[in-house]
Amino acid sequence: MxxxxxxxxxxxxxxxxxxxxxxxxxxxxxxxxxxxxxxxxxxxxxxxxxxxxxxxxxxxxxxxxxxxxxxxxxxxxxxxxxxxxxxxxxxxxxxxxxxxxxxxxxxxxxxxxxxxxxxxxxxxxxxxxxLRTLLELAQRRRLHGMDVLEVDAPISPMLVGVWRPRLLLPAHLxxxxxxxxxxxxxxxxxxxxxxxxxxxxxxxxxxxxxxxxxxxxxxxxxxxxxxxxxxxxxxxxxxxxxxxxxxxxxxxxxxxxxxxxxxxxxxxxxxxxxxxxxxxxxxxxxxxxxxxxxxxxxxxxxxxxxxxQPALAWTVAATPAAMLAAPSTASTAWRNPLDVMRVTGFFGVVRQLTPHGHSGIDLGARRGTPVHAASDGIASVSEDARLGKAVRIDHGGGVESLYAHLDRVALTTGMAVTAGQAIGTVGATGLATGPHLHFQVTRNGRLQDPQQWLDGLDANASARALRMRKEQFGR
Structure with missing residues (x-):
């Protein structure tokens, strides 16, 4: 749905x-x-x-x-x-x-x-x-100095057409x-x-x-x-x-x-x-x-x-299983991918463009803002119609981070990166409504809430992002 x-x-x-x-x-x-x-x-x-x-x-x-x-x-x-x-x-x-x-x-x-x-x-x-059938059967004649269409059918005198209306008159007139x-x-x-x-x-x-x-x-x-x-x-x-x-x-x-x-x-x-x-x-x-x-x-x-109108609505509360099955311990060692964080969309939130729940978080920033690796790992670069230019970093232990919609990528596939290293710049490539960074974390192929890995997201979130999360998850 x-x-x-x-x-x-x-x-x-x-x-x-x-x-x-x-x-x-x-x-x-x-x-x-x-x-x-x-x-x-x-x-x-x-x-x-x-x-x-x-x-x-x-x-x-x-x-x-x-x-x-x-x-x-x-x-x-x-x-x-x-x-x-x-x-x-x-x-x-x-x-x-x-x-x-x-x-x-x-x-x-x-x-x-x-x-x-x-x-x-x-x-x-x-x-x-x-009406078209009647027009095909109608005959053109002059009545009171004007051209009209006349048909031998028990209909009302009427005006036919929008841009060039024509008079269709019954013979009994x-x-x-x-x-x-x-x-x-x-x-x-x-x-x-x-x-x-x-x-x-x-x-x-x-x-x-x-x-x-x-x-x-x-x-x-x-x-x-x-x-x-x-x-x-x-x-x-x-x-x-x-x-x-x-x-x-x-x-x-x-x-x-x-x-x-x-x-x-x-x-x-x-x-x-x-x-x-x-x-x-x-x-x-x-x-x-x-x-x-x-x-x-x-x-x-x-x-x-x-x-x-929203008072008449019913809101579907989506609860991603990844959040229900989150690890009991969270790592706080990761570096924020942007120097200035502004969260515009939280994990799991249902929106017009994410009807099945947001798979990561959105970080609003100007085009060209440097993007940094959140932790050490091996990078791979990709580009497609949905994510645009993206960098995926394998941190080991089945944990990966994804940085999508980049304007420019500063490395190549197979390169080793360290936490804080610049890997590209913010853009709006792929399926994006404006410049921002889509940041996503997976563990063993299952999506994770990035709040388990990054600090201070709530303190740096927009009022709209906090409101939408509260409406759908109550927190």
């Missing part, structure tokens, strides 16, 4: 709770101010907040924005990397063996989430395929009066001027991302409804009562002729009774103060979701 799948599960819970809060507050707000129903910005903004509540916790270092300590479930990790045995049933760690099955939950949800995204994309693609035809076409052209197809595409992508969240579907429906009401308002603005009646009659007639709706911006969609009432009475605009209040509310919910 990777740390990423655990973070996805954590972000899912945060998104669900944020969605529940958003849906409840916006439902109450709409009952108090019905004008919100026609405001695209409100419903699109709520969708973006909901997406942020899910995506932001997945970003690196997102937990730094937290103001609430994490809640931990004492479950150990399985599937350790070679050389790091993570105890699943280790009684010495105080972990209840009955909770071991919980380690499968994040991985299972990660798979389910990907399947859900794929299923949502497939349904969307199937709807687009139906010829049964409408010329005035009704002009109003229907004006409705669809208003969608194009308002860039509604682009907003619809964005909403569809957000729905695919948040397919598991009922609030996301509710908000998408509200956005589509706001787009229709907004077009109604703009088309009918300043028109006399008889044209409003013609517009309403065209809508009623269209709903009686169409069958199953297709994905897109269609003239015949929506709740008929509410729409007719708004056409008769007109639609008010959202007051600036209420608009500002709504935007502030959405921002507050998004910020709170990110700041409080």
């Amino acid at each position: 990777s740390l990423f799948t655990l973070t996805v599960l954590q972000a899912t819970v945060a998104s669900l709770l944020a969605g529940w809060l958003l849906q409840g507050l916006l439902h109450l707000a709409q009952r108090r101010w019905p004008v919100l129903a026609a405001q695209r910005s409100v419903w699109l903004g709520a969708q973006l907040v909901l997406a942020a509540a899910f995506v932001l916790p997945l970003l690196p270092d997102a937990r730094q924005l937290s103001v609430v300590p994490e809640l931990s479930v004492p479950v150990s990790l399985a599937g350790a990397a070679p050389g790091v045995a993570l105890a699943m049933d280790a009684p010495a760690a105080g972990l209840p063996s009955g909770t071991a099955w919980l380690t499968l939950v994040p991985a299972a949800w990660g798979l389910i989430y990907l399947l859900g995204v794929a299923c949502t994309a497939w349904r969307w693609q199937r709807g687009r395929a139906m 010829a049964q409408f009066t010329p005035e009704q035809q002009q109003l229907v076409i004006a409705h669809e052209l208003t969608h194009a001027r308002r860039h509604d197809p682009l907003l619809l595409l964005l909403a569809t992508m957000l729905q695919a991302l948040l397919w598991f969240n009922p609030a996301a579907r509710w908000l998408a429906g509200k956005l589509a409804w706001a787009q229709e009401l907004g077009c109604d308002r703009q088309v009918l603005a300043g028109r006399p009562p008889h044209q409003r009646q013609q517009y309403a009659a065209a809508l009623v007639r269209q709903l009686g002729l169409q069958t199953q709706p297709l994905p897109g911006l269609a003239f015949g969609g929506g709740r008929m009774a509410e729409r007719l009432v708004l056409m008769r009475n007109g639609q008010d605009r959202l007051p600036p103060a209420l608009r500002a209040l709504t935007a502030l509310l959405l921002c507050a919910i998004g910020a709170a979701s990110l700041a409080l």
